[in-house]
Amino acid sequence: MGVLLKDIDETNWQECIFLTTDPEENHYLVEKYVASNAVSIAQSKIEKGWVTKAIYSENIMVGFTMYGYSEQDNCFELCRIMIDHKFQHQGYGRKALSLIIKEMSKNKECSEIYVSFDPENHAAQKLYEEFGFKNTGKIVEEEIIYCMEL
Template identity: 50%
Template structure:
């Protein structure tokens, strides 16, 4: 079972060394910023929530979500599954958990996310979960939105 857990003194190092790519962790990976960059960003931009994604006691991924002040909307800013665990449905399950958590945020009527136009797997997942391409771009990434039905 997938769970979202707090990032703590005991697990933060494990979280920052997760990577979507085989090899070394970098500040900007193929389709997502590094977990280390995200954790630093969340320390200075207090509107973000960061969580580790855990499966059977192992940390397998990371997510960051909250309110994007600059854009003025609620956003699933980052989500990643370590390359060793991809292709098992964990990303879908983790996204569903994040969406459930975001629905609890006061005044969150829509969830936005953006992705690289070449992230075909990601876009397929987002659309499967009900996100719709807005036709807009943010920082050269395609903007998607999920309207929340209450």
């Protein structure tokens, strides 16, 4: 199962915005643990520094990610990572996270990566901790802030 990151462009943006973590396939601006892909793509066009990628398994889009430099928070951040509900619990998030960290570490200015998540999202917490992210003890907008040093 090869996982890769591809740019969001005119060929795949519509498919990307209809991915959802909701098992009933409802679409919300803010889903249970993550902003919608449509909101994220819009944000990336307004705020400089964000990279948006579709997560693929072979030729099937399984998820979305947004990462880069947050001018607002003055740090490198994994802002969004989501796997469509049909593909969760199959290892795609883990493989995608590995690729994202690898991509972010190519930037010589990036010495740490921050991520935030809902305290009730235990799957995300477990995954980030497996990759070496540590709890900073900070909570912003009701989300726990973790950091990984590169």
